[in-house]
Amino acid sequence: MASPSISHLGSAGSALAFEDYSLYSNLSDDQLLQVAIERSLTETHHSAPTDYSATAPATTSPPQASQSQDNKPNPPSTDRYQRRVSSGQNPAAPQTSVTYSSPNPPTEKPPDMKTFDGTVSRFMTGSGKRMVAYYRPDGSLVHIAPEPEEEEEPLFRAIREGKATKVKALATCRGTNLMLPSKPGWLATHQAAWFGQDSCLRMLLSAQPGMVNKRTSRGETPIMVAVSRVQLGCVQVLLEHGADAEIPNNEKETPLYKACERNSAAIVATLLNHGVAVNTRCIQGWTALQEAVVQSNMEICEMLLKAGAKLNTRNMYGLTPLFTAAQNGQMASLRFLIKHGADINTQADDGATALYEAAKMGHEEVVELLLSQKADANKPGKTGMLPLHIAAQRGSDLIVSMLIPATSRARVRRTGISPLHLAAERNRDDVLEMLIEAGFDVNAQLSEERMRLYEDRRSTALYFSVINNNVEAVRMLLNAGANPNLDMFKPLMVASRMGCIQTVKLLVEHGADINAGIPTHPTTFPAVFMFSMKYLPLLKYLLDHGGHALPCFDCVYGNRAHPPIKTNRSNWDNDSDQILAEVPLRTGVQFCEMISAPSISRWAGPIIDVLLDYVGHVTLCSRLMEHLDSYSGWSGIKEKAGNFTSVYFHCTNSQHISRHLPVHQIIQSH
Incomplete structure (x- = not known):
């Protein structure tokens, strides 16, 4: 930019409103944005700087490296936010030459860390660019530049680039310690499994077989890494070299569970052929079959079932695979499980059935299928309500119409609340009309226990409609025979307090006292x-x-x-x-x-x-x-x-x- 102006600065301009604009004449728009961000943090830096010790994060991916030629994604490196420095710990980073005309501008080069006494701030831009800024004790900016990339070890770079010959040379070199991780627990075998370099992996395991089951800080073995990245070739190489496919990660997820999560039928088949246990639970009690049901992969479900997967295994919340299928609206999985004899009336720990959960989530096809298979519509959840109640509350017309003939009126009365109450409370007029036409008692009152949940001690569906100022619902209920004098605090008083003359007239015309x-x-x-x-x-x-x-x-x-x-x-x-x-x-x-x-x-x-x-x-x-x-x-x-x-x-x-x-x-x- 030859002569920058406010219009060129955009949003950065407001942060630099009182600066000499020639100060930034050689900065790009991206650099201007970074300076503006730093200016907005000036007040923070004027306060006493905080000392953050450098700690290594959990290993979820291999160390930072430049983009490989095959365009495979590279995971992020260790990041440190701020730390007080008094001695050199970071190498100097080259900085583009910039000419400043204002007094005390940032320097062109980073300070000498051996003598620098100030604060180092690291942050990331919205585009993912890592930046580092150096501040004096008084908060003034010394230098700002992109953060220098960490140098990648030759062996790990060769693995990432797939240079098998170089990997072999480095792995067999007398001075190379293959058991030394580059990051917490991250060995060369994890690097090869991540990038799918099965030939490199074979060479590494030949040179050091003891790496085959080593775990990262997250408990991931090389085979777990390979499964997570869907690297079938690496999985096969690891199994050939004796990898233990039963070792779980810190979440107690096995490679088989992870393969189901990644929806890879080929890896699932490979692991099952190797004889892995099929009913192992993760930390939340989920099995591989339950994860396959969520993914609605019938090929994997079939393989797991043939390998001995149990249909009615419950997780820590009491959910079976069939319940999970109904909850997620997975029709194919649901049909598969029903066909093979799964319990259709399974209940979670809170008492909810698969039918209740499907009605709650609005899965119409699932409700229809479950009812066709004689699912019990009269099993209440922990709140005491039936599937019809939750469907009326949600306003699912079609589901309500399917549940009405399957629901016992006596069981509805036993719950202490009518679906009319819930439809009126949520202004579900279509459902309300449907329930009235089906013959539900418009004068049904809340049980004493449920009535106490409301400060005004309301008891009728009419009261709910009046307090919602829903004139049409009030008209429907009154025309169907609703008594306007049953509530302790009369609906007429509510309508009068709200000044709704239409509702007042309707109530008076129908005998309100x-x-x-x-x-x-x-x-x-x-x-x-x-x-x-x-x-x-x-x-x-x-x-x-x-x-x-x-x-x-x-x-x-x-x-x-x-x-x-x-x-x-x-x-x-x-x-x-x-x-x-x-x-x-x-x-x-x-x-x-x-x-x-x-x-x-x-x-x-x-x-x-x-x-x-x-x-x-x-x-x-x-x-x-x-x-x-x-x-x-x-x-x-x-x-x-x-x-x-x-x-x-x-x-x-x-x-x-x-x-x-x-x-x-x-x-x-x-």
């Missing part, structure tokens, strides 16, 4: 009024359809002074401002106390005004009078209480009409 109370929070007036006071049209609707207004004006104190109200936040109202009054009355909380709550008292006048339209002559208690006196615009409401009433009468055309008449006219009319 407007004047019901709450057993745990008794009131002297209809409890639903508490949740509709802020929405006067809703309050009027409830009063028009049978809500009792008169109890709102019954007060045991009358014109006398009311005692102070001790308030307590309600534990059943989601409104954070809603306060329930606690008073020592046998009959419960009075209307005048409820309306005194801070969140309601500001609307006391209009609320009282609406209620007075539905009662005759009433006496307002001293507390209600206080509310009406608190605002001059409400003074006329007091006169309404003493002189007017609202009456309802039934006309010949069956219409209800509300009229405001003086008290003496009402008396004369009667």
Whole structure:
């Protein structure tokens, strides 16, 4: 870049916003990005540097090397993040010459590690490039450059490149110690097995047979490495030289298990012909057959079964191969196992059956196959629920339709929860309709044990639909005969609190008790009024359809002074401002106390005004009078209480009409 600009810097530009841009005139975009990354870490480096000791990682792959000519992947080398250095441990790395114009720029060459006292930071770019940066104790950057590659030993390089003649020469050289690893446990035989150099491997084993079963830090023998890399030729060479094919790695996985995991039928056949044990378990209890089932390789499954693999062996979670096949939706494996007599009703340690797990995962074909083979749909899992429950909860229409005829209604009742509850809870309307049409009881209630799981002690599917504000589900349940008055906290109160007038109307039309109370929070007036006071049209609707207004004006104190109200936040109202009054009355909380709550008292006048339209002559208690006196615009409401009433009468055309008449006219009319 001849003359860099902000537009060329891209995202790095923001990190270098206050620098002299000529400082970076000779850097590439990639180098600029690295400098920007380092600048973002400056605050970290200003703090006291941390001393990280160099530790070798577990050997999962051979040591670092340049890309081979055959383009085989090369595993990463040992990486160290940061360490405090006071003596030379890293060789100097060549650095591209860069011209800087700002003061105290990074040097062109790495510092002399014999005299350098600072911090060395190693990191990797997003493209996988390894970088190293040197910092002074004050956090300023000394030098940054790509990390020099570690030098590869001649023998391991010759193996990687497949130079058999050179490998033979080095292996037979008097000064060569073939038992000396290049990394923790990584011998030349592991290197040959990794890169599939079977001719080199043959020469190495001829020179030093004792390497045949040596293990890496992960417990991998050369044959395990060869199997992991699907190097069939190397596997055969190792077996010819006496390799023990039963030695597991640190995860207790045998070469046979690994061959099944790698889906290599040829290696599985080779190992089985060599007579390896077929039912050995890994650290989690999985067998080779279970892994082959997961891979859905019927050729391998057939070979394992002929070699004596057990069909119903369980892993540490109690899962058999058939359960695993059902869980993963492996139809071919499932048919194979059923054909050979696997237990179709096998249960895991938590009680779940293969059918339950298939329904949970939504595997429709698996459910159909299991049911066709007489799988028991009435075995509950550890939660007590049946496959139908989990299918309804998941919303699997087809699976629900298959499970309905196979499920016992008596067993459903015994679980203490209906699939209707779960369908309503998750808004699975199609499933809900299907269950209703199948005749499931829309008034089924949760068992006491399951009811206690909910703070509001809900018990019906209708309650779930109301609290979800699912009008269509509410309509379906009510039309099917759902009783809106079964729950302790009535669905009508929930709908009123949510302000859902459609749901309120549906509930009232189907017989919801407007004047019901709450057993745990008794009131002297209809409890639903508490949740509709802020929405006067809703309050009027409830009063028009049978809500009792008169109890709102019954007060045991009358014109006398009311005692102070001790308030307590309600534990059943989601409104954070809603306060329930606690008073020592046998009959419960009075209307005048409820309306005194801070969140309601500001609307006391209009609320009282609406209620007075539905009662005759009433006496307002001293507390209600206080509310009406608190605002001059409400003074006329007091006169309404003493002189007017609202009456309802039934006309010949069956219409209800509300009229405001003086008290003496009402008396004369009667």
